[in-house]
Amino acid sequence: MKVDNFRLQLGNKEYVPIVIGGMGVNISTTELALAAEKLGGIGHISDAEVCYVCDQLFSSTYVTRKRKKYSYNTGNPDKSTVYFDLEEIAEAQKRYVEHTVSQKSGNGAIFLNCMEKLTMRSSSDTLRTRLSAAMDAGIDGLTLAAGLNLRTLDLIKDHPRFHDVNLGIIISSMRALSIFMKRAVKLQRLPDYIIVEGPLAGGHLGFGPEEWQTYDLKTITAEVTAFLKQEGFDIPVIAAGGIFTGGDAVEFLRSGASAVQVATRFTIAKESGLPFDVKQQYLDADREDIVVNTVSPTGYPMRMLKQSPALKYKIVPNCEALGYLLDNNGACGYIDAYYEALESKEQGRPLSITGQTCLCTAMARYDCWTCGETTWRLKDTTNRLGDGSWQLPTAGDIFRDYQFSEDQRIQKPGIVEKVGS
Numbered sequence: 001m002k003v004d005n006f007r008l009q010l011g012n013k014e015y016v017p018i019v020i021g022g023m024g025v026n027i028s029t030t031e032l033a034l035a036a037e038k039l040g041g042i043g044h045i046s047d048a049e050v051c052y053v054c055d056q057l058f059s060s061t062y063v064t065r066k067r068k069k070y071s072y073n074t075g076n077p078d079k080s081t082v083y084f085d086l087e088e089i090a091e092a093q094k095r096y097v098e099h100t101v102s103q104k105s106g107n108g109a110i111f112l113n114c115m116e117k118l119t120m121r122s123s124s125d126t127l128r129t130r131l132s133a134a135m136d137a138g139i140d141g142l143t144l145a146a147g148l149n150l151r152t153l154d155l156i157k158d159h160p161r162f163h164d165v166n167l168g169i170i171i172s173s174m175r176a177l178s179i180f181m182k183r184a185v186k187l188q189r190l191p192d193y194i195i196v197e198g199p200l201a202g203g204h205l206g207f208g209p210e211e212w213q214t215y216d217l218k219t220i221t222a223e224v225t226a227f228l229k230q231e232g233f234d235i236p237v238i239a240a241g242g243i244f245t246g247g248d249a250v251e252f253l254r255s256g257a258s259a260v261q262v263a264t265r266f267t268i269a270k271e272s273g274l275p276f277d278v279k280q281q282y283l284d285a286d287r288e289d290i291v292v293n294t295v296s297p298t299g300y301p302m303r304m305l306k307q308s309p310a311l312k313y314k315i316v317p318n319c320e321a322l323g324y325l326l327d328n329n330g331a332c333g334y335i336d337a338y339y340e341a342l343e344s345k346e347q348g349r350p351l352s353i354t355g356q357t358c359l360c361t362a363m364a365r366y367d368c369w370t371c372g373e374t375t376w377r378l379k380d381t382t383n384r385l386g387d388g389s390w391q392l393p394t395a396g397d398i399f400r401d402y403q404f405s406e407d408q409r410i411q412k413p414g415i416v417e418k419v420g421s
């Protein structure tokens, strides 16, 4: 039995039941998402720091202009005057989504991962703008991630595509799901798919650093499937977190999941946005290098490599230029940590900031090496080359391995002796 024996049905369309999860900031690139779409699966792009991402891709100047506009405030711990321009967010979002969906060439779909915890100084306005612009630009689906909020559906309920776009949620517990479903029933807009993300996933987690080991994806997926059945909801469930082989995926598909969402295997794909050297760090990682900590100002635990440069950051908060994590009062945990450290710093001693990092800057610079728990196994998925570096598989190699491999076998890519490839 292999993944290819199954199909995911969403509306009247059928997909290969492999979804590449969203990985911000621009780790799940346009090219990575398109590789899944081309092969009949679903690829996510992420709209985390979309203005910054557009500047990198299209040489626009959103970040420079924002920095200039608020330069008077640099060094001030009070960021309450620093706002995003909603028109610019809409423009950047449309440009990024159009750039991606206009290149579709297969039977799959392109979805957008939208982290609601990116409060962007004015959470409702910026979220409505992001979601609406993505629908305007032709996105096939919206996946509402970290920070899932009951009012999100209300924000977009008047959009002409509210009922036609695929709408999904990521949850890690039954509790979050049952609360969301109550609101969805009231609005007569049920989610089209539910991604159950377990404790082994990358990025932000719905489990605490001390408790994640006590949960497992199989149990939560079974609870969610049973709940949906009992309540009479016919909604596909997509399992995510730690699904490393085609064989792992088949186990979930056989026990009631309609698809799997995977990400860690794709972090080292040629098409992933991580720089070559960072991909090599992921491939070199040992089990003890992978930690769950609370340095993210979102308040959610996050999994990352302990070698991440972000863990040594002492930079001045950069919110005038970025500021994606500013809450509705213009606050962010890193600003507090930075200025507290500055106040208690003794003369002649280096600044010491513990417990928080400037995540906006760290993710933009690929200095926060967030990863799934299975990252240490990536070395089993590819070849060591003559010069000691690891070969980077293509996204197609990895996708097809998930789709066609049986049991716990992993098909490594054919060896290409080319450094930097």
Ligand SMILES: Cc1cc2nc3c(=O)[nH]c(=O)nc-3n(C[C@H](O)[C@H](O)[C@H](O)COP(=O)(O)O)c2cc1C
Residues within 6 Å of the ligand: 020, 021, 022, 023, 024, 025, 027, 046, 048, 113, 115, 145, 146, 170, 197, 200, 201, 202, 203, 204, 240, 241, 242, 243, 261, 262, 263, 264, 265, 267, 370, 371, 372, 373, 374
């Ligand atoms: C490098 C990396 C970055 C991620 N970033 C995000 C993100 O921005 N938003 C999100 O909802 N999930 C994020 N995730 C979670 C994935 O989308 C996915 O659900 C999960 O990692 C799947 O488990 P796996 O990595 O074990 O395959 C990220 C995962 C990784 C590995």
